Amino acid sequence: MKLPPQGAARIEAQMAFLCEVDRLKSVVRATTLCDGSRRENSGEHSWHIALYAMTLAEHAAADVDINRVIKMLLLHDIVEIDSGDNPIFGAADQSAVEAKEDAAALRIFGLLPAEQSHEFITLWREFEAAKTPDAVFAKSLDRFQPPNQNLASGGGSWIEYDVSFETIEARVGSKVARGAPRLWAYIKPKIQNWFAQNR
């Protein structure tokens, strides 16, 4: 089989993107693995969170399209290749972060053929805006995974950032509860229990 020239150029562009995003495996997050052995990277985190969506789909609102949520989550952290991870309990300047992430999206998704680049950027912006039912559920899962990792590893980023239950409820709980109230109802007492025993 011989590829027509335009076909080869299209695959070249797609592969330039798929090779560039390999760098997401080297972006390190605040959260550790469940066994506490090391911090997780944003590549493996993206896999884990897409599997969260596949497994926990029944806890989404009825109008959520889980296949779109999974695609959103596969893309959601790619901008961190340029901007780095911004820990939820950190004190980053939010508007500076957003400008950096938007430039990263244009550069990295811009490696793709034009209409596909537009499609991926649009899906990533929908996630960031967190207004549609799909994006709201995707954001809920992205906030729900770290407390599960922290409970498994014995505290993790809660200890490192010295946070209180009230901070978690405000920054994490409100977002989880917005898209997945059953998941917040499930984990809230476990977090309270951890704080009662360890803080």
Added chain:
Amino acid sequence: MKLPPQGAARIEAQMAFLCEVDRLKSVVRATTLCDGSRRENSGEHSWHIALYAMTLAEHAAADVDINRVIKMLLLHDIVEIDSGDNPIFGAADQSAVEAKEDAAALRIFGLLPAEQSHEFITLWREFEAAKTPDAVFAKSLDRFQPPNQNLASGGGSWIEYDVSFETIEARVGSKVARGAPRLWAYIKPKIQNWFAQNR
């Protein structure tokens, strides 16, 4: 919000699964990152390959459901938590590997609520059997990613396992070409070129 007891038990089972699969991030593959800095793990590989599916969907046969392919790829390596990765150029006893992987699937997917466990095992077995159009395309992508990583890193597992182009064509090329002939047509001359210059 208070969860009914059966709802809490269901989420407990789903979270036991999602915490157990975190261990896939510690299963190391033969392939390295594109920059050659370290070997990749099967968790981040699973993310990368699901993104391959999302990006390269147009190169699948017309009857492929890319959403099912993505779900298959999110699950495809989970059994390696118990059985380890089996490098494509290694000399493992294939039937022993299959027995180990099947037992791993029963144990790990068995953590989920019964009907969801059945659904995930069935999807994983479909991938392994590589007979349906969705599974054939998923397998093609799983074989297509490592040569791209090897070309980027300067040889990778080709050097380590001292393989010839003919071995790659037989073990990798035939599988890529089966589900994604355009992708094999794209990469075959690049691999030939690498061997002409380096071997």
